[in-house]
Amino acid sequence: MALYTNGIYKAGGNQYNGGIVQSNYTLVNSIVSGSGSYWHASQFNCSITPTSTSSKILILVSLGAVSGESNTQGFQVRRNGSEIDAMRANSNGSRPRLTFRGARNWAGDSNHTEGAHIIMLDSPGTTSSVTYRLYVKGESNSTVYINRTQNNSNGSDAYQGNTCSSITVFEITD
């Protein structure tokens, strides 16, 4: 049996039109590396133009593999290139205010690593286009690799595999 309606109304009387109203997705299936303090991983860009100033933007970043010359790799998700408190740690001394971080090694060698994934919810408060970008800060500003291990040895075993990564944004309305 099918039930048809012209709309669903909240208890307060307002019509419910919420949910995911649009999305954008950027796939990064090449190997990316960079060095320096907070370098923009330029392949990780995802733009969206909210339909309402009250909209929330759900941001999903999936890094298939993260590795580097040093032990730790830090990441920030930024809106239009700016650090947003809703997408980074609270201020605490001189500690980097990261969105998330990864680690290079497993079992003491450079052939193994793991992926990193993050979900953030932003409230940009605008109906202008906003772009979410991934910035990277390796330990001691050393090289960070995305989609490969540090050694990146060639072979058919799982630990030698390359990966793909992505950034996805959803607009969610009330």
Place this chain on the structure above:
Amino acid sequence: MNYDHDAIRKAHPGIDLEIIDGKGIFLINTECSQTFTPDDSLVAAARAELDKLNYQNDRVTGIGTTSGYDPITEQLDQLYHDINAGKFGADAKTGNWFVGISSVKTNIPKPS
């Protein structure tokens, strides 16, 4: 095109680069607007130097049917049993741990 990330970086230390396979080599934070052209001869020399270090990783992973080092926990167990068996002094070189490590180093030698 895939790039030799490690050799390019070794050839040009001190330059912060973003290297993207299939796209290019760029100065960081330029939104791919400033390309960087590596010196091919320096990159080749850097690759040759890096290749000399391959034996270190080969000794960890092994090559084909040639085994690499045992896992750390297993090596520690070997050391325990060697110590428990009184393998000290010159006898230490007859212990399981030393013999195992020596075997890997012999089978996967350091290039000259």
